[in-house]
Amino acid sequence: MDSAGVTIDDVARRAGVSVATVSRALRSLPNVSAATRHKVEAAAAELDYHIDRTASRLATGRTETVGVVVPMLDAWYFSRVMSGIEAILSEAGYDVLVTSVTDEAARHRLASGNAPLRKRVDGLIFVDVLLTPDEISALDQTSLHIVTVGQRTGAFPAVTIDNRGAARDLVAHLVDLGHRRVGFVAGGPAADLPFSVPGERRDGYADGLDKAGVGHDEGLEVWTGFTLAQGAAAARQLLEMPDAPTAIFAASDVLAFGALQAARELGRAVPGELSVAGFDDREVSSAMDLTTVHQDPAAQGRAAAALLLEEPARRDHSETLHEIVAETRLVLRGTTAAPPP
């Protein structure tokens, strides 16, 4: 009862037709009579035949596989984006190949058009993996379908959020509350990998302050890593300054959690003496009552996957590039309030 070795020939023989006909019938191509189609389907079902995708890949060149390239898999943001991508792509019958690139070399290997991966996938989704102009044009010359998340290339469909605008709005809110000295904490580019998101949020932070006529002070920016402990250390550094800020905007919720911890340790009441805001709106953030910017990475992943599935059609009709800016929104909670008088 081992149906492992059932090939298209077996089905053809059983149905009394040629393999070509089986191939057509099973793929619902035209030019197959209804009667024949039924015969073939019955035979296939009886034999528990499953098409060997490897063979069909070799014959067609189409792999029905999509590669997802991320800097890491174990962070809140990326695991959710992955989840969204996988949901849509699996549903559509695609295999999802996941690769994390932890250094520049690995990144370039994938992003150069002739990468070995190239022949194993029909498309690639780069999530927060920055492509250089050279890589972009190399990829553009291949037949690969590309979508980026978190970066706009101008060449490929993209899903991004307005990091700068959202950060600006958040900081504007702090200024509205009366804050004049607002600190900023962010994780810098990790291990040799460029990462544009923190920079965009920093620019929005500066914008918000500048626009309000408050002006931004680079002395209030602390660049660190991505962990809670690092956020706490950075916040501590800010809070121990002679003219300490009355509010801290952290570029991610984890860092904001760290800031809350530091405030607790230093005995600064939140939000009475210190306001703290983050970015992401993770599941725990509402429990921490954290003011933050909400984003939905899973939805971004689903959108990216959907864009990828539409790519062939778009290219054929040479439609305009589809760039989606996913929704974010300010979530005002209890960690922000007016500064002490």
Added chain:
Amino acid sequence: MDSAGVTIDDVARRAGVSVATVSRALRSLPNVSAATRHKVEAAAAELDYHIDRTASRLATGRTETVGVVVPMLDAWYFSRVMSGIEAILSEAGYDVLVTSVTDEAARHRLASGNAPLRKRVDGLIFVDVLLTPDEISALDQTSLHIVTVGQRTGAFPAVTIDNRGAARDLVAHLVDLGHRRVGFVAGGPAADLPFSVPGERRDGYADGLDKAGVGHDEGLEVWTGFTLAQGAAAARQLLEMPDAPTAIFAASDVLAFGALQAARELGRAVPGELSVAGFDDREVSSAMDLTTVHQDPAAQGRAAAALLLEEPARRDHSETLHEIVAETRLVLRGTTAAPPP
């Protein structure tokens, strides 16, 4: 300069040898003279030749691809296990195919030996995806290499942790502190998918109480979902009981966070009036000063991947089944203390 279409024939021609020789040379097989090997390697490099894995898969039957099956991708535990698996497998040159199974039907489709996926992977890692005896024997009859994480089948190598023992030790600690009424909160089987972990932790909880002669009270067990909010609701339910528990053991840190939130809302001091403990030791848990059981899912993922890579050798030498019980350890922090007098 499009090296996309470079085939083994091109390399053979360039090097002035046969394709068979190229194939051998490039795979470092014996029976190739050093001189020839050099010639071939040079030719391949000049042409920027990359082997077409699809073709070689069809010829050999080996896919050099491993499928990872998880219930979901966006949870703390699974994203870290995935991360560990991917790190090892990518390093070893394998492609990692990820599939999440969200319902019974999808699970069975994958777990039955003749699944379409079967021909696309050399091996499968099931993470907290419970296999039935029928599925186990079906899979066992295939040539697939299987490893399970979070479940022991007796048929395949496995990586697990001692959920029951760890929970027992944690509860024993609570009893040592003087607690006699200890509540339990856990997430039940999700959407139609069986899930053994919460049950094992519950049994350990009961063990701990029974062993101490305290005895367990099913009235103090609340089964809910996996979110922080659900944990809070469950804890609230326990705390509003007439004879409320003095300690709450949550089967995961997220649920424990919920319990902490509920305690705060109800004005119960932690750990003065109420002790709270969790399970997982997530990154934020130390910031929350939560007593919990530490586990390292990424290490479990790496171990599972390593087991998979060893499988062929093990089978050949019919060595004994390798079942790894990954380390867990009690982390005593500030959310647990003696009950009020």
Added chain:
DNA sequence: TTGAAAGCGCTAACAC
């Protein structure tokens, strides 16, 4: 509407 046959790019006997 159907079938015969030539690939897709590689590997693995088998012969030399």
Added chain:
DNA sequence: GTGTTAGCGCTTTCAA
């Protein structure tokens, strides 16, 4: 040590 050749299981002209 190297080459010849027959597949791997499917798709896709081209003819019928």
